[in-house]
Amino acid sequence: MDIDINDKEFCLFQRLIYDESGINLTPTKRELLKSRLMKRLRERALTSFKEYYQYVTEEDATGEEMVMMLDCISTNLTEFFREPAHFDFLSKKGLPALLENKRKKREKKIRIWSAGCSTGEEPYTLSIVLSEHIGATREWDIKILATDLSTRVLKKAMQGLYLKNRIKGISPQMLNTHFKKGTGSFSDYYQIQDHLKDMIVFRRLNLTNDDFPFKGHFDFIFCRNVMIYFDKETQSELVSKYYKHLAPDGYLFIGHSESLAGTNNKFRYVQPTVYQK
Ligand SMILES: C[S@@+](CC[C@H](N)C(=O)[O-])C[C@H]1O[C@@H](n2cnc3c(N)ncnc32)[C@H](O)[C@@H]1O
Numbered sequence: 001m002d003i004d005i006n007d008k009e010f011c012l013f014q015r016l017i018y019d020e021s022g023i024n025l026t027p028t029k030r031e032l033l034k035s036r037l038m039k040r041l042r043e044r045a046l047t048s049f050k051e052y053y054q055y056v057t058e059e060d061a062t063g064e065e066m067v068m069m070l071d072c073i074s075t076n077l078t079e080f081f082r083e084p085a086h087f088d089f090l091s092k093k094g095l096p097a098l099l100e101n102k103r104k105k106r107e108k109k110i111r112i113w114s115a116g117c118s119t120g121e122e123p124y125t126l127s128i129v130l131s132e133h134i135g136a137t138r139e140w141d142i143k144i145l146a147t148d149l150s151t152r153v154l155k156k157a158m159q160g161l162y163l164k165n166r167i168k169g170i171s172p173q174m175l176n177t178h179f180k181k182g183t184g185s186f187s188d189y190y191q192i193q194d195h196l197k198d199m200i201v202f203r204r205l206n207l208t209n210d211d212f213p214f215k216g217h218f219d220f221i222f223c224r225n226v227m228i229y230f231d232k233e234t235q236s237e238l239v240s241k242y243y244k245h246l247a248p249d250g251y252l253f254i255g256h257s258e259s260l261a262g263t264n265n266k267f268r269y270v271q272p273t274v275y276q277k
Contacts, residue, residue, distance in 0.1 A: 003041060005034045009049040016057065019069055021149055022208035022234040035070045040065070052080070071152045075229070078118040080125050081169050083224065086253050087129050089274060090220070094251055095133050098219055099140075101249070110142045113245075116226030119193075120157030120200075121166070126222065127196040128178050141212035145218075158202050160192030182266045207238055217247035224273075225255035227262035236263040243267060246277040249274060 004148045005013075014025050025033055037052065040133060046052050046067075056065050081087060098110065110130070114123040123146035130142055146153050161182075167175065167190050171200060177197055182189035205212070207226065221242050227235045242252050243266055252267060255262070259268060267275035 001047075003038065005037075005049045009053065011144045012053050013049070014054070017070070019071055020066065020208075021073070021206065022230045022238075023073060023236070024229060024231045025073075028175050029243050033073070037069070039247050040069055040072060041242070042206060056087060067151055071150045074148075074150045074153075076118040076150065076153050077225070079169065080119045080121045080127075080167060082122065083256050083273070085124060085271075086222070086224075086274070089271070090126075090129055091133050095130070096219065098250075099134075102140075107141070109216070111216060111218045111247075112142075112144045112220045113222065114146040115142060115205075115221060115242075117148050117153075117157060117202070118150075119153045120146065120160060120202075121162075122159065122222060123157070123200050123202075124192055124196055124222075127199045128174060130199065131178065131196060132174075142199050144200045144204045146200050147207075149204065149206050151204055154202050156205060160185075160188050160197055162192075164190060166189050177242075206236060212241060213246060214245055214273040218245055219247050220253065221246060222253045225251060225258070228255060230272065232262050236265070239263045239265045239267070243277060248277060250277045251275065252277075273275065 010027070010030050010033065017023050017025055034049075037049065040050070041047075041052050043054065044055060046055065056069055060066070102108070102110070102215050112126055112130075114126060117123050126144055129146075134140055134142070146157065148157070167179065170179075175190065178193050179190040181187070182191060182194055199225065207223075223238070223242065227238060239252075239260055246252065250268070254273045254275070256273060258273065265275075267277060270276050
């Protein structure tokens with residue numbers, strides 16, 4: 001059964017999604033919105049977008065349908081070692097400078113935030129880079145916070161189980177060290193090993209929240225291919241919050257097609273898509 005979404009209904013969802021997630025759906029995204037929400041209508045046995053809007057905004061007191069609606073809307077494309085220049089920068093410049101500085105100050109904590117981590121490939125890549133750089137030494141207390149709006153992708157990320165075609169860019173040496181090959185009905189899968197998992201904490205967090213509940217500062221923030229879905233106003237607010245939550249000299253990494261141009265920010269430009277506090 002095909003159900004049409006009229007102008008008024010599209011505007012209602014456009015506003016709701018913007019208010020709840022910052023995701024800015026332009027009128028060109030109408031068919032996309034329709035096809036993604038159709039799954040929810042079917043699941044709820046509803047026959048119009050108007051009914052679904054009422055259900056999400058008024059009838060569902062649990063708030064669960066809102067979470068599921070946002071799960072359907074978000075685009076979660078990601079991969080291991082996506083935009084490799086960032087990880088090169090991290091191992092050749094960012095990390096050596098950070099470790100030297102921390103040693104001088106006798107600090108042990110390294111804190112990284114993968115904001116908009118999707119199904120986990122980005123934070124696991126970070127944990128591989130850190131693990132390769134630092135080795136098995138217990139000198140450092142490393143934590144990577146990995147957050148996303150979508151509970152569906154977070155569940156997948158926490159499992160850390162990837163089909164073999166998802167790990168094709170990873171060298172055999174890295175595969176051996178950081179993954180376990182599945183057996184039996186999992187023979188097409190690779191499982192992330194515990195020494196990487198132990199570095200990461202996964203949490204649901206909406207980046208458009210007014211405040212983030214962090215006590216300390218991050219040394220690196222990765223927010224890549226997320227702000228592209230936001231308008232300039234939302235981007236500006238988020239970039240200011242990143243500035244606030246970074247340690248002095250800390251770095252912000254953004255996606256290849258994103259830029260901080262047009263956002264009111266105090267960051268120093270380092271190289272394309274890399275900024276420093
Ligand atoms: C395309 S993925 C990017 C994944 C990864 N950072 C990368 O570059 O490969 C974008 C992610 O941003 C998340 N996202 C979108 N709006 C968000 C919001 N308001 N708060 C938190 N995460 C959000 C989506 O759920 C999605 O998983």
